[in-house]
Amino acid sequence: MRLAFPIAAAFAAWLALAGPAGASEDEQAARFRRDDANGDGFVDSSERQAAVRREFDDTDVDHDGFLTIAEYQRWMELHVRGAGGRRIPLPPAATASVARCYFRMVDSSGDGKLSLAEQQAHAERTFRALDRDGDGRLTLAESKGLPDPKVMGPSPVCR
Ligand SMILES: [Ca+2]
Ligand SMILES: [Ca+2]
Numbered sequence: 001m002r003l004a005f006p007i008a009a010a011f012a013a014w015l016a017l018a019g020p021a022g023a024s025e026d027e028q029a030a031r032f033r034r035d036d037a038n039g040d041g042f043v044d045s046s047e048r049q050a051a052v053r054r055e056f057d058d059t060d061v062d063h064d065g066f067l068t069i070a071e072y073q074r075w076m077e078l079h080v081r082g083a084g085g086r087r088i089p090l091p092p093a094a095t096a097s098v099a100r101c102y103f104r105m106v107d108s109s110g111d112g113k114l115s116l117a118e119q120q121a122h123a124e125r126t127f128r129a130l131d132r133d134g135d136g137r138l139t140l141a142e143s144k145g146l147p148d149p150k151v152m153g154p155s156p157v158c159r
């Protein structure tokens, strides 16, 4: 359990920030409804990208246009939830390792910070990996599914 925690948290946090899925069922459905701005029961790519922009602005506490590991850790402490929406106690060492892992995956320029463009590129990849029938929009069920690894590419090894 102890050993598995950082990987499970990495996965949960990665999905929570980058895709429509969150840690708990309720949170997933609530997020889906929030993302579905026109209320048609589907989340399309532009609705997802608008949500990514809002999440980016919330996470970028100093508003310099980049997310640092510390800003991302703070976001996780505030938003990662377990079953039933309960807060999970996240030791700083765990959030730091999850953040480093996430940054390895998303920071394509390798400068140690995430730009909005990098977050959006990652969100778009995740969106395509979740859109199993390829119709360009996600149903709630698709948004709760696992991203297609063939579309997503290999996940970084986190420790
Ligand atoms: Ca919609
Ligand atoms: Ca910042």
Ligand SMILES: [Ca+2]
Pocket (backbone or CB within 6 Å): 131, 132, 133, 134, 135, 136, 137, 138, 139, 142
């Ligand atoms: Ca679809």
